[in-house]
Amino acid sequence: MYFQTEQIKLRPFEPEDLAALKAYLNHPKLGGRRYLPRGFPGDVPLSLSQVEGLITKWGEETREAHLGIEQTDKNELIGHAEFEWSWDPMAPWMSIVIARPYQRQGYGTQVAQLIIEYLFENTPAHSISGWMASWNQAGRSFSEKLGFKESGRTRREGFRQGAYYDGILVDILRSEYQAQGGISYAAGR
Amino acid sequence: MPLEGELVILREEKSQDMPLLTALRNDLKTQAWSKTLPPDYTENMYIKRFQDREFSYDPQDGRFIIISRVSGEFAGTISYTGLEPRWSTTIGMMLDVKFWGSGFALDAQEILLKFLFNELGLRVIRLYTHSGNPRAVGLAQKSGFIVSARQRQAIFKDGQVFDNIVMDLLREEYYSRHPQLVDSLPALF
Numbered sequence: 001m002y003f004q005t006e007q008i009k010l011r012p013f014e015p016e017d018l019a020a021l022k023a024y025l026n027h028p029k030l031g032g033r034r035y036l037p038r039g040f041p042g043d044v045p046l047s048l049s050q051v052e053g054l055i056t057k058w059g060e061e062t063r064e065a066h067l068g069i070e071q072t073d074k075n076e077l078i079g080h081a082e083f084e085w086s087w088d089p090m091a092p093w094m095s096i097v098i099a100r101p102y103q104r105q106g107y108g109t110q111v112a113q114l115i116i117e118y119l120f121e122n123t124p125a126h127s128i129s130g131w132m133a134s135w136n137q138a139g140r141s142f143s144e145k146l147g148f149k150e151s152g153r154t155r156r157e158g159f160r161q162g163a164y165y166d167g168i169l170v171d172i173l174r175s176e177y178q179a180q181g182g183i184s185y186a187a188g189r
Numbered sequence: 190m191p192l193e194g195e196l197v198i199l200r201e202e203k204s205q206d207m208p209l210l211t212a213l214r215n216d217l218k219t220q221a222w223s224k225t226l227p228p229d230y231t232e233n234m235y236i237k238r239f240q241d242r243e244f245s246y247d248p249q250d251g252r253f254i255i256i257s258r259v260s261g262e263f264a265g266t267i268s269y270t271g272l273e274p275r276w277s278t279t280i281g282m283m284l285d286v287k288f289w290g291s292g293f294a295l296d297a298q299e300i301l302l303k304f305l306f307n308e309l310g311l312r313v314i315r316l317y318t319h320s321g322n323p324r325a326v327g328l329a330q331k332s333g334f335i336v337s338a339r340q341r342q343a344i345f346k347d348g349q350v351f352d353n354i355v356m357d358l359l360r361e362e363y364y365s366r367h368p369q370l371v372d373s374l375p376a377l378f
Contacts, residue, residue: 087224088224088343088344088345090343090345091340091342091343091344091353126342126350127340127341127342127343129340129343149341151338151339151340151341152336152337152338152339152340152355153337153338154315154337154338154355154357155313155337155357155359156277156312156313156357156359158276159377162377162378163378164312164377169338169340169355171340171341171343173341173342
């Protein structure tokens with residue numbers, strides 16, 4: 001099964017997720033790395049109706065997948081993941097957001113491996129890209145551990161805490177994924 | 190008054206431009222991205238696109254026709270999209286092959302940059318091209334853009350796989366190349 005490990009599963013958002021989604025998105029430490037669609041604020045707290053609009057928007061996109069990350073033990077929503085191929089299915093993008101209390105426990109790695117495996121084993125993707133702010137050191141080491149390489153930056157992506165920051169672009173090639181062991185690379189296989 | 194340079198002027202689109210825009214769009218040489226293919230765009234599509242443009246005092250993009258100052262001929266089109274007000278935008282251009290090497294592209298690019306930095310107060314301007322289009326990279330470099338990212342194998346065109354190239358130009362870099370212009374926009378820090 002592509003979207004599940006022993007600890008987590010990726011599944012669509014439902015209206016019942018509203019409160020949990022709002023709660024973790026509005027955690028102040030998640031500001032600037034919520035990975036929301038254009039038009040939604042990157043760091044300003046979101047209202048319940050904005051979060052409702054977000055779920056609707058995520059569900060409307062036809063060349064993007066937006067999935068909730070559920071911890072299977074407690075059936076709790078612990079984050080969201082997306083992959084999108086709106087520009088080119090050969091070069092999709094992915095991103096993962098883990099709620100603050102669940103970070104640094106290996107959930108993000110499991111989610112990333114599921115998505116990378118899905119894209120390389122089931123779509124024409126030959127490179128997968130990701131993006132993070134240059135101040136997001138945790139995100140940068142996370143992507144590096146997964147085998148992504150830095151492909152450069154978009155300079156002056158934004159302004160935060162009194163300083164400009166860049167966007168860091170990373171990518172992983174199908175050949176690199178295969179060299180890492182292909183299917184067996186995903187946890188628990 | 191249109192935006193004027195030494196060799197070309199940039200003016201708004203007019204209905205008479207639609208046949209020429211269609212021809213430009215259907216010339217494989219002026220198409221940077223294979224995802225926009227096939228070259229079967231019709232004049233009616235362009236007329237509809239032109240007519241559907243709505244009035245706004247808060248536009249998020251700009252589209253201009255490049256006109257030869259000497260002959261008044263249509264030479265191509267230049268635009269900016271995805272405007273983040275007072276922050277950034279992405280530019281793009283298509284020039285009729287018969288004007289390649291004429292200096293028109295650089296002149297048009299410089300006119301647009303001056304408008305974006307001097308009138309719209311942007312902090313950074315970006316453009317996207319690929320490693321199979323060294324002319325576009327060279328043209329951007331002539332205005333001071335640098336290659337800031339190179340996403341590996343992200344573009345397929347003309348039977349080949351190319352790197353996606355991200356280039357950007359910061360506000361201070363632009364003004365230091367144009368000492369005759371004074372940047373009176375306050376620094377952010």
